[in-house]
Amino acid sequence: MRIGLFVLGLIAAVYAAAQDASFTPEQAQRYQRLVGELRCLVCQNQSIADSNAPLAADLREQVRTQILAGHSDDQIRSYVTARYGDFVLYRPPFKPTTWLLWLGPFLLLALALTVAGIFVRRRTRAAPGGEPDREHLRRLLDEESR
Amino acid sequence: MIPELGHFALLAALAVAIIQGTFPFVGVWRRDARLMAVGVSAAQAQFVLILIAYACLTWAFVERDWSVAYVAANAHSQLPLMYRISAVWGAHEGSMLLWVLILAGWSAAVSLFSRSLPADVQAQVLAVLGALAVGFLLFILLTSNPFDRIFPVPEDGRDLNPLLQDPGLVIHPPLLYMGYVGFSVAFAFAIAALIGGRLDAAWARWTRPWTTLAWLFLTLGITLGSWWAYHELGWGGWWFWDPVENASFMPWLVGTALIHSLAVTEKRGLLKSWTVLLAILAFALSLLGTFLVRSGVLVSVHAFATDPARGVFILTFLAVVLGIAFALYAWRAPRFAADGELQWLSREGLLLLNNVFLVIAAAAVLIGTLYPLVIDAFGLGKISVGPPYFNAVFIPLTAPLVLFVGLASAVGWKRARWPEVWPRIRLALFIALGVGVCLPWLLHRHIQPAAVAGAFLALWTLIMACEEPWRRWRARGRRGIAQIPRAVWGMTVAHIGLGVWVLGLTFVTLYHIERDVRLGPGQSAEVGAYRFELQSVTPRPGPNYDADQALVVVTRDAEVIARLKPERRRYRAQGTVMTEAAVDHTPLRDLYVALAEPLEGGDWALRIYFKPMMRLVWLGGVLMAIGGLLAASDRRYRLARWAAHPAARIDGVPA
Numbered sequence: 174m175r176i177g178l179f180v181l182g183l184i185a186a187v188y189a190a191a192q193d194a195s196f197t198p199e200q201a202q203r204y205q206r207l208v209g210e211l212r213c214l215v216c217q218n219q220s221i222a223d224s225n226a227p228l229a230a231d232l233r234e235q236v237r238t239q240i241l242a243g244h245s246d247d248q249i250r251s252y253v254t255a256r257y258g259d260f261v262l263y264r265p266p267f268k269p270t271t272w273l274l275w276l277g278p279f280l281l282l283a284l285a286l287t288v289a290g291i292f293v294r295r296r297t298r299a300a301p302g303g304e305p306d307r308e309h310l311r312r313l314l315d316e317e318s319r
Numbered sequence: 320m321i322p323e324l325g326h327f328a329l330l331a332a333l334a335v336a337i338i339q340g341t342f343p344f345v346g347v348w349r350r351d352a353r354l355m356a357v358g359v360s361a362a363q364a365q366f367v368l369i370l371i372a373y374a375c376l377t378w379a380f381v382e383r384d385w386s387v388a389y390v391a392a393n394a395h396s397q398l399p400l401m402y403r404i405s406a407v408w409g410a411h412e413g414s415m416l417l418w419v420l421i422l423a424g425w426s427a428a429v430s431l432f433s434r435s436l437p438a439d440v441q442a443q444v445l446a447v448l449g450a451l452a453v454g455f456l457l458f459i460l461l462t463s464n465p466f467d468r469i470f471p472v473p474e475d476g477r478d479l480n481p482l483l484q485d486p487g488l489v490i491h492p493p494l495l496y497m498g499y500v501g502f503s504v505a506f507a508f509a510i511a512a513l514i515g516g517r518l519d520a521a522w523a524r525w526t527r528p529w530t531t532l533a534w535l536f537l538t539l540g541i542t543l544g545s546w547w548a549y550h551e552l553g554w555g556g557w558w559f560w561d562p563v564e565n566a567s568f569m570p571w572l573v574g575t576a577l578i579h580s581l582a583v584t585e586k587r588g589l590l591k592s593w594t595v596l597l598a599i600l601a602f603a604l605s606l607l608g609t610f611l612v613r614s615g616v617l618v619s620v621h622a623f624a625t626d627p628a629r630g631v632f633i634l635t636f637l638a639v640v641l642g643i644a645f646a647l648y649a650w651r652a653p654r655f656a657a658d659g660e661l662q663w664l665s666r667e668g669l670l671l672l673n674n675v676f677l678v679i680a681a682a683a684v685l686i687g688t689l690y691p692l693v694i695d696a697f698g699l700g701k702i703s704v705g706p707p708y709f710n711a712v713f714i715p716l717t718a719p720l721v722l723f724v725g726l727a728s729a730v731g732w733k734r735a736r737w738p739e740v741w742p743r744i745r746l747a748l749f750i751a752l753g754v755g756v757c758l759p760w761l762l763h764r765h766i767q768p769a770a771v772a773g774a775f776l777a778l779w780t781l782i783m784a785c786e787e788p789w790r791r792w793r794a795r796g797r798r799g800i801a802q803i804p805r806a807v808w809g810m811t812v813a814h815i816g817l818g819v820w821v822l823g824l825t826f827v828t829l830y831h832i833e834r835d836v837r838l839g840p841g842q843s844a845e846v847g848a849y850r851f852e853l854q855s856v857t858p859r860p861g862p863n864y865d866a867d868q869a870l871v872v873v874t875r876d877a878e879v880i881a882r883l884k885p886e887r888r889r890y891r892a893q894g895t896v897m898t899e900a901a902v903d904h905t906p907l908r909d910l911y912v913a914l915a916e917p918l919e920g921g922d923w924a925l926r927i928y929f930k931p932m933m934r935l936v937w938l939g940g941v942l943m944a945i946g947g948l949l950a951a952s953d954r955r956y957r958l959a960r961w962a963a964h965p966a967a968r969i970d971g972v973p974a
Contacts, residue, residue: 205833212703218561220705222833223554225915263705270699274690278683278712285675293668296589296661 200240207236207246210263211253220263322387325375326466329416332368332423333456335361339426339449343442347514355438358445359430365452366427369420376416376465377407385476388469389413395478395892397863405489406479411613411629412465414492418609419455421493421500426452429504429529436525443511444504451503454636462629478863478892487547495540495567499605501533502570505577506602509595510644513651518595523585526598528951530581531809534574535947541567542940553898553913555833555928557936560709565688566608572681573601576674583667586732590671591655592648597674599644604681606637616692664735669727676720683712721776721821724814725783743786751778762907762931763830773825781818784811806953813946820939826932835915839922847929849910850874856914856923864888866899869923871912873903880910885925887914909933 196204205222211232213224221229221236232253239249253261265271339361346354376389380403385391393409408417426448433441459465482488508526512518544564549557558564577597584594610616610633662668687704695701729743755775759766787807791799836844836851843852854870866888873881881903888897900913911928918924 210705210707212705218559218705219554223552223556225553258701260701260703263703264707264711265702265704270694271690271702274686274704274708275712277686278679278716281682282675282679282716285679289671289675293661293663293671296659 195241203246204236204240207240207249208233211236212261212263214257214261321375321378321382322384322466322468325372325379326464328368328372328375329456329460329466332365332372332419333453333460335365335368336449336452336456339365340446340451340453341449343446343449347439347442347446352438355442358442358449361449362423362426362430362445365449366420366423369416369423373407373416373420376413377404380404380406383476385474386468386470386472387465388467389465391469391473391476393479394476395863396475397891398476398479398484399862401486401489402479402484405483408492409479409483412459412463414496415455415459415463415613416465417493418496418500419452419459421496422448422452422455422503425501425504429507433525440511440515440517440522440525443514444507447507447510448503451507451640454640458629458632458636462632476892478890481864481888481890481893481895481897482551484863484890485547485551487543487550491540491543491547494536494543498533498535498537498540498574499567499570499608501529501536502574502598502602502605504529504533505598506644509598510647512595513647516651516654518584518591518655520585520588523581523594524956527578527581527585528953528956530574530577530598531947531951534571534578535944535951537567537571537574538940538944538947541571542937542944545940546937549933550900550902551897553900553915554926555831555900555911555913555930557827557933560684560687560706562688563612565684566611569681569684569688570601570604570608572677572684573597573604576677576681577601579670579677580674583670587659587667589659589661589667590674592652593674595652595655596648597678599641599648600678603637603641603644604685606633606640610634610637611688660734662734664730664737664740666727666730666732666735669723669730673720673723673727676716676723680713680716680720683716684709687712718772718776721780721817724817725779728783728786728810728814743790744783747779747782747786751775751782754778759826759830762826765830767829770825770829773821773829777818777822777825779818780821781815784814784818787811804953804955805949806955809946809948809950809953811946812949813943816939816942816944816946818939819935819942823932823935823937823939827930827936830931832929834927836925836927837918837922838925839920844925844927846927848875849880849929851910851912851925851927853923853925859886861888863892864890864897867914867917869912869914869925871901871925873910883910883912885912885914887916904934906934906938907932 208222209220211221213219213221213226213229213232215226215228216224219229221232235253236249239252244252250262254266259266265274267275339358342354342361343358346352346357376387378384379387379390380394381400383390383394383396383403389410389412393406393413394403398406406413408414426445429441429444429448433444436444505526508522508529512522541564544567545557548559549555577594580590580594580597583590610630613629613633616630661671663672687709691702691704725747726740726744729740752775755771755778756766758774758778759770763770788800788803788811791803793799795802832847834844834846838844838851838853840853840855843850845851850873852872852874854872856867856869859866859868866886868884868886871883871885872879873883883901883903885901886899888899889895890897898913898915900911902912903910909928909930911926911930913926915924915926
């Protein structure tokens with residue numbers, strides 16, 4: 174039964190070869206975005222949009238029929254993750270194991286800006302003191318040499 | 320016989336590298352000028368020896384010597400000569416040989432062109448480069464010898480990976496390696512500064528041209544790689560945030576930060592220890608990239624565990640090199656105290672901000688690249704981190720950066736005040752905003768907020784890049800322009816490149832149209848304003864493949880725009896199928912057709928893409944590299960060579 178379904182899906186995929194004629198423009202956009210965000214599991218780091226592998230064609234067809242059946246993006250995503258796990262999503266879900274992934278860069282930015290801020294504050298207060306104003310001197314010398 | 324000669328030359332090179340990595344250090348320690356001078360001749364001898372080894376391997380490929388295992392695995396009797404020569408770096412062993420050849424090349428270049436350096440600094444720099452060469456030569460000889468023979472000798476080779484049989488791939492790896500390995504010079508200068516305890520404006524001035532050269536090669540390498548992927552992989556993508564791409568992008572980001580912080584260190588004597596840290600990090604990321612690409616860890620954590628010899632070697636090497644570097648840094652860097660004040664609203668303040676964003680952007684790429692590996696290694700599940708993640712995180716981190724690039728050109732060194740900065744940026748800001756709103760409408764009759772933001776940032780960068788030449792023109796006319804040093808031209812051209820790049824990136828990302836269609840001969844499909852008609856598909860044999868070549872005629876308003884001939888090739892030796900896309904391009908748009916697969920009834924699946932401003936993305940990369948070349952050839956670096964008396968070195972005031 175399952176294999177039969179799979180073969181049917183394959184045939185449908187080959188026939189359709191993604192003729193997006195039946196989509197509304199808004200659906201076509203959703204389709205492009207979704208197939209670009211799903212990983213082809215038998216390829217070396219390719220999305221199902223970019224792959225020519227039969228499995229990718231099957232999955233593209235799944236996305237197509239589900240969009241036409243009126244399913245939302247989230248419903249389609251949870252359908253494929255139920256089948257293939259989080260590995261299939263190029264946009265990793267936001268959950269405890271990926272908190273660091275999503276928030277890490279911004280936490281680091283906040284930290285780096287704070288450190289840089291403290292550094293500059295200290296440097297601003299440290300009056301230039303005895304250091305000769307080289308830039309100014311250079312300008313004067315430049316002016317003279319012209 | 321020839322391969323054995325190559326193997327022997329590599330062993331000899333190892334011996335010379337050991338001498339290069341030790342004698343000059345001893346010389347510096349004992350203040351023995353003769354021992355210090357060993358570095359120069361050892362660097363040159365090492366380069367010649369590795370060149371001999373490299374020539375021997377090339378000879379084995381040209382002569383189709385199937386008794387050499389590496390040649391048999393990566394060439395074929397029908398493989399054209401050009402690809403037999405480039406096949407030398409087509410797989411692991413040979414590309415590591417290319418890596419050490421380039422390392423030796425940089426080392427020899429330092430020995431030739433840094434004669435004006437104080438003898439002890441040059442000796443230390445060459446010794447660090449020699450020590451690095453020891454590590455890589457040991458890696459090749461112990462785990463990846465390209466000269467190994469096989470018996471029985473196969474009848475024919477297994478052919479070069481068809482993906483690599485493309486002119487773009489002939490020069491992509493050498494350029495990329497020139498960049499990767501080039502950062503070893505900046506690294507060596509940093510280590511020499513830490514050991515010698517001397518880090519002044521002169522140090523920054525010696526390091527700058529080498530860093531800029533490495534950076535420009537890396538820029539060209541990445542640009543070419545993107546161009547190659549676009550043409551060869553058949554899905555119209557030019558950047559996929561693939562770990563292998565990220566491995567080259569991280570050193571590029573940190574290298575860009577390094578170029579700018581070196582400018583601050585040279586001109587203002589600030590951010591010294593930060594500059595040294597960046598020099599270490601840029602090379603560390605190059606090494607990490609090598610580890611990621613070469614250890615198999617990217618394919619799967621488990622692939623790494625099954626054949627760990629290479630991965631463990633590189634990881635150990637990485638740990639040793641970085642361990643020593645960071646330990647030295649922790650010990651010596653605190654003595655490089657800054658002397659001078661720093662304001663946010665000054666060129667150095669904005670450059671510091673630019674550094675923060677660039678380094679955090681690199682950290683984001685690093686996190687995204689390594690996160691799936693770490694999660695998997697801890698048994699917390701398998702996840703994929705792909706373009707949607709990187710775009711979501713990377714764009715907010717880099718958009719402010721682009722804003723600061725334009726602002727920094729209008730702000731002088733030391734200290735600036737809004738009342739003097741504002742008149743300089745006012746006009747550019749309004750023009751960029753106005754044109755930024757109009758451009759998406761004029762070109763695509765559809766305004767997206769992201770397109771306006773991108774176009775604004777691009778135009779702002781473009782206009783502000785020309786600010787300094789413009790100011791000099793207004794002040795002194797043609798004489799003012801003629802007096803602009805090459806370094807300033809370099810900055811101008813590179814920033815124009817950045818603007819062009821942002822413009823291309825914005826429009827191709829937001830306004831591209833992709834369609835997968837099924838066409839029989841005589842049928843056509845419409846994409847945007849263009850009609851693509853498939854006229855015929857005919858067989859066409861190549862030297863080592865058989866191809867189906869389609870003829871697709873593109874028309875717009877019944878006028879023929881292009882006749883495109885995409886191919887689908889089957890390589891005979893391995894039976895691999897490759898697509899060869901056909902592209903018609905103008906500066907404002909690409910029309911891209913790839914033959915995907917044959918369907919029943921003589922129909923074909925085709926991928927048709929409309930990509931606005933695609934060329935600008937690569938043009939931007941090339942302009943940045945040209946800017947780098949101009950900056951690296953600035954007169955004051957050549958002057959520094961002639962003014963070799965000690966007094967000239969203490970004074971750090973730039974010309």
